[in-house]
Amino acid sequence: MARTLCQISFELNRQIGILIHRSGKVESVIVGTFNGIMIPSLSLVRTAGGRLKGLRLIHTHLAGEEINDEDLMDLLFLRLDMLSVLQVAEDGFPGLLSSVHLLPDTVQGKSWSFLKPIHPANQKDSFSDLIGELESEFTRKGAGKNVDKGQDRAILISVSTEPKITAEESLRELVELARSDQILVLDSVLQRSRKTNPRLILGKGKLADIMIRALQLDANLFIFNQELNPSQVRSITDFTEMRVIDRTQLILDIFAHRAMSREGKLQVEMAQLKYMLPRLSTRDDALSRLSGGIGARGPGETKLEIDRRRINDRLARLTKELEGVTRERYRRRAKRRKKELPVLSLVGYTNAGKSTLLNTLTDSHILTEDKLFATLDPTSRRLRFPEDIEVIITDTVGFIQHLPDELLQAFKATLEELGEADLLVHVIDISNPCFRDHMAVVEKLFVELQLTEIPCLKVFNKIDKVNDPGPVIIEVEKEGVVISAVQRETLMPFLQQAQKLIGKVLDR
Ligand SMILES: Nc1nc2c(ncn2[C@@H]2O[C@H](COP(=O)(O)OP(=O)(O)OP(=O)(O)O)[C@@H](O)[C@H]2O)c(=O)[nH]1
Ligand SMILES: [Mg+2]
Known part of the structure; x- marks a missing residue:
């Protein structure tokens, strides 16, 4: 075969390549130019089930050059089992065959290895053994164990x-x-x-x-x-x-997994669709890639493989449904308002400890987790202060920097409800070295959601996690109260401050 390959390549004065399956079947024959060859995209080729594609590329070089950087890129990005270059001698007969394959480990900065160039006539058929060994070593070395x-x-x-x-x-x-x-x-x-x-x-x-x-x-x-x-x-x-x-x-994917309430699910699906919509204009294979796995899992059973028109239809329907759900929530809230209980809303960066604080304050057991966005759906509880003031305390979704705009829009209704709070309790994880940045993110969102008129109490949480709390306390105690939401006995200053601020509201 080497001879035929060289001959054709020689006569056409172009590189010729063949892609061969492990089974020996020829996947494709490629005709290049004098000094280059374009390998077609292999994304549709079924892989052999391992790390490598199960394909070997042999192609001719006419100008006597060795395996070059282009070739190495092909080997790597196409995940070929092996890439071989067959030299075409000046008389059109086969010269040396050089091969290179990837390594399961990087050895001295190299992650590929060259085989000794041989004459094709002397090639022993040890290829499949070698690849089999490599493949199993890849699997062994990989973290996939x-x-x-x-x-x-x-x-x-x-x-x-x-x-x-x-x-x-x-x-x-x-x-x-x-x-x-x-x-x-x-x-x-x-x-x-x-x-x-x-x-x-x-x-x-x-x-x-x-x-x-x-x-x-x-x-x-x-x-x-x-x-x-x-x-x-x-x-x-x-x-x-x-x-x-x-x-x-x-x-978006985290939110899709976490949304529990109907409203939350509607909001997340809406955000996902809004994210997808401008991404539909490109070639449809981008869409099919987008719709596998992450980014495509809706909270409902809807598979997001729909075209732009259907997405728009769906968005319109979601908007309507969401309006209905929101109206319903407004009604419930109006009922609550009639009882004239002041509302205290916990807000802050995700994982700051908002839900934990609510639990400790009200002996509740809402989910708290050392994960970002543990809470999506707002929860309300009653809380009685020592001076016998009763309030509603609500827990909300956490904020994060670069919060996707699609999510902000979709959750707007929920977040706007914060506008009706009588007191915002800004919970801050002071054990996080970046707590100042987090505060800035939250405060920026306060501005965006027009919440700056509402009294706000800063609560510096997780002081128990700080190694040397003294200086930290001195730094922040003028700005707010310092607590540990997991230690009930530290909450007294918070209760007093909150009560004072709520009291002011009630006096107005
Ligand atoms: N050591 C310590 N851990 C805390 C404290 N407050 C909360 N945590 C932990 O911090 C993690 C996050 O707490 P959550 O209450 O879920 O935080 P959240 O603000 O509701 O977070 P999201 O709902 O994701 O926005 C959990 O693992 C809590 O146990 C605290 O005062 N001290
Ligand atoms: Mg929470």
Whole structure:
């Protein structure tokens, strides 16, 4: 075969390539130019079920050059079993055959290995044994050993122009978000650069490095910390053949899993559809990729594989339904208002301890979890203060930086209800080194939701988690009260302050 290949290549004066399955079946024959060859996208080719695609590429080189960087990129990104270059000698007969394959480990900075060039006539058929061994080693080395294969295994990627500390904290938060969505985080990559590549976000070389990590760790998902536009998702997906999502999709997915109430489910579905809509204009394969797994799981059973018109129809229907549900809630609230109980609303960054505080104050057992967005649906309880003032205390969804606008819009009705609170209790996790940033995010949302007129009590929570609380207390005690929501005995200053502020409201 080598001879025929060389002859045709020689006569056409073009590179010729063949893609061969492990079974020996020829997948395709490709005719290139004199010094290059374009491998067709292999995304439709069924993989052999392992880490590699189960395909070997043999192609001719006419100008006597060795395996080059282009070839290595093909090997890597197409996940070929092996790539071989067959030299065409000046007389049109076969020269040496050089081969390269990927390695399950990076050895001295290299994640591929060259085989000794041989003459094709001397080739022994040890190829399938070698690949079989490699494949099983890939599987052994991968983190996939004890992992539920249904669970997503991700590499997190952040390309940031922000200062190092901010960028690191933002990436740490992305890790928490992924963890909150039951995703196994295999690795995270922070790339700080002055400008990002408009098409691939990262440079090709860096993306190749990450791709090697992905293969070695058996990742199936890339999560980017920045919002990707549809064509970026497509470029990166085409380039890496990995599933690619961004931070917004991750947050939407968490919300989709967490929504319990009818209103919450409607709101999340609406946000997801709004996120998808502008992303439909691109080629439809981008959509079909978008609609697998994360980002496509609706809270209901609706599969989001619908076209723009149907999405718009669905949005219209959701809006109506949501209006109905919201009206119903308004009615209930009006009833409550008649009883004239003051309302105290717990607000703050996600995971600050809002639900925990509500539980401790009212002996309730609403879900609290060391996960982001544990609470989606608002909960209300009655609370009696020592001075016999009775109030309604409500717990709400937490805030986060870069809260997807789609979610903010969808949850607007719920959040606007905060406007009727008599006292906002801003819960802050003071054990988080970035608590000042978190406060700023929350306060910015107060402005956006027009809540700045309402009295607000800052509650610095989780003081029990702070190693050296003294200086911290001195720093913040003028701004609000310091508590630990898990220690009831620390709540007295909070109760007194809240009572005082509520009392003022009642006097008005
Ligand atoms: N050590 C300590 N842990 C706390 C305290 N308050 C809350 N936690 C923990 O922090 C985590 C988050 O608490 P939640 O009450 O769920 O936080 P949340 O503000 O309601 O969060 P979302 O609903 O996700 O917005 C849980 O694991 C709590 O047990 C505290 O005062 N001290
Ligand atoms: Mg909560």
